[in-house]
Amino acid sequence: MSVEQGMRKNKLRVQRGFTIIELTIAAAIGLIVMLGITAILVDSQRGWQRMYNTIYSDVVTDSYVAGKTFDAVVRRASRQRISLDEAGNWAEVYYYADANSAVVDRYARFYYDSDPNTGGRLYIEYGTVTSDGVKGASSTQTVCENVQSCTFEGAGRAAQMILILNDGSQRATVMSSAVMHNQ
C-alpha cells in the first residue's frame, strides 16, 4: 500500500460522520441536560418572585405604610380626646397645628371604605377644628388599597388599628398601637 493510499484511508475514517445511534444518544443527553437547566431556571425564577413578593409586593409595602402613618399621626395627637366609631370603622384624633397653637386646632380621621368598586381602601382626612368642635376638611389621602377589613379601638391613651390587606394572592395583617403623647 502506497503512502497516498494510506492517507486516503485515514481521511475516510476521519470524515465518516456519526451514526444514527450516536446522534440519538447525543440528542437524548442534550435534551435531558436542557430540561434540567430549564427546570432549575424556572424554579429559581419562581423562588425569586416569591421572595420579592414577600418583601416588596403592594400588600406588604402598603401594610408598612399604613402602620407607619397610623403610628406617626397618633403619636403627635393630643391625649385630651379621641373619637371612635362604635363599629370600629373610623377613629379621629386631634392635634396642634404647630408649636404656637394654644389649643387643639387640627384633626385627623382614619376611615375605612368597603366600597366593592374600589376594593376596600383606608383613607386619612385632615382638617381644622374650632374650640366649638366645628370641623372643616382640608384634604383626604388614600393610605392603602386592597383592604379586606379595618377596625379601630381605644385603650386608655393608646389607639389601636387592626388592618387586614388582601389582594387575592397575598394577605397581610397589621396590628398597630400608638400612644397619644401630647397634652
Next chain:
Amino acid sequence: MGGMVNMAVKQLKSAAGFTLVEVMTAILILSVAVIGASGYRYYAALDARRAAMQTTGSRVGLLLCESWRGLSDPNTFDPVAQFSSELTITTATEASTLEYHYKAAGFTLLGVYTIATNGVSYYAVLSWKDVSIGLRALNVVVVWPPQGQIGSNYLYYYACKSFKLTTYASI
C-alpha cells in the same frame, strides 16, 4: 508528501472527541456551579424568612409596649383579654423557662404569653419595675425560635432570637 501525511494525522487528532478526564472536569465544574447556586438560593430564602420573623417580632413587641403604656393603670394590663379577638394569644406553658432566660433583672413579672402568627410562635415576657415615685419602667421581651417552633431541650433557648423594649409610664 510528508506535509500531506502530517495534515491527515492532525485531522485525526482534532476529531478524536473528549477524553474521560475532560468530561469529568467539565462535570465537576458544572456541579460546583449548581451546588453554589443552590446554596445561594437556600441562604437567600432563609435570610428573607428570618428578616420577616424579626419584623413581625418587633411589631408584636411595639404593639404590647404601646398598649401597656397607654393604660391609665398599668397594673390592669392583660394582653390575652385585650387582643384575643384579633390575635392567637394565650398564656405560655413554658413560662418558668422563658422567665428564667428573658425576664429583666430586678423586674417583677407581669406574665409570659404565646402569640402565634404567620406560622411562628412568638413568646412575650412582660415585666415591670418602679424606678422612682410615680414612674414605672415597662419591659417587653419578644422571643422567637429560629425554626418557628420551640424545642423541649432547654439549650434551645440559647438559639432563640429576641427583641427587647423598655418604656416608662407614670402611675
